[in-house]
Amino acid sequence: MIRKTSSNPAAGFTLLEAIVVMVIIGILFAIAAPGWVTFLRRQRVGTVRNQAAQVIRQAQLEARKTRSSRILQFNYALNSANDPARATIGSTVAAVGGGCPTLATGSLNVQTLGQGTVSKGQVRLATFANGAAYDSIVFDERGTIRCIRNSASGTVLSADNLGSGFMVTAYTVNGTTANTQRCVVVSTILGGTYVDEGPVNGTRGCRTN
Helix, strand or coil, X not given: CCCCCCCCCCCCCCHHHHHHHHHHXXXXXXXXXXXXXXXXXXXXXXXXXXXXXXXXXXXHHHHHHHCCCEEEEECCCCCCCCCCCEEEEECEECCHHHCCCEECCCCCEEEECCCCCCCCCCCEEEEEECCEECCEEEECCCCCEEEEECCXXXXXXXXXXXXCCEEEEEEXXXXXXXXXXXXXXXXXXXXXXXXXXXXXXXXXXCCCC
């Protein structure tokens, strides 16, 4: 009796098949990478924006709880590619003539926004009121806005001239262009806030310069 024998080819990929698989993987990665980078940017700026909103509420609550003014200062003037986004809550020093108070030097509560999830320089801050740069907001003992100031120039904006509100924008930079903006806006004298995103479009959006 003649028995038939069968031959089994060696298992595995040929060199050509391996190259084809690697090319397909490379194509898929090239397609997915930009979307993944954009997702990470959105996550980072969203984290910093949300923490900025929490710090604003914290400063208001501290003012009410202590029945004394609290000033919240963001590091707009210092923020750079190598500087983390920070917020400082502190007590105030009365201004001469009863004007907008300044930040006291003692007992400062300095918070790094996005700490643990955002590396320094990955997200920057910009802070504005009425279209100009202001980095500090002062809450009175009731938690309402007393005034807004630029700590570097000393320029002061009264609560009556709040306009569109005090805006804190977290954003990333691609080359020299700002993108992936997220912001929180203190929009009323009582300290009411809302969040927004994207570039400025009419009365909405987030300023970066």
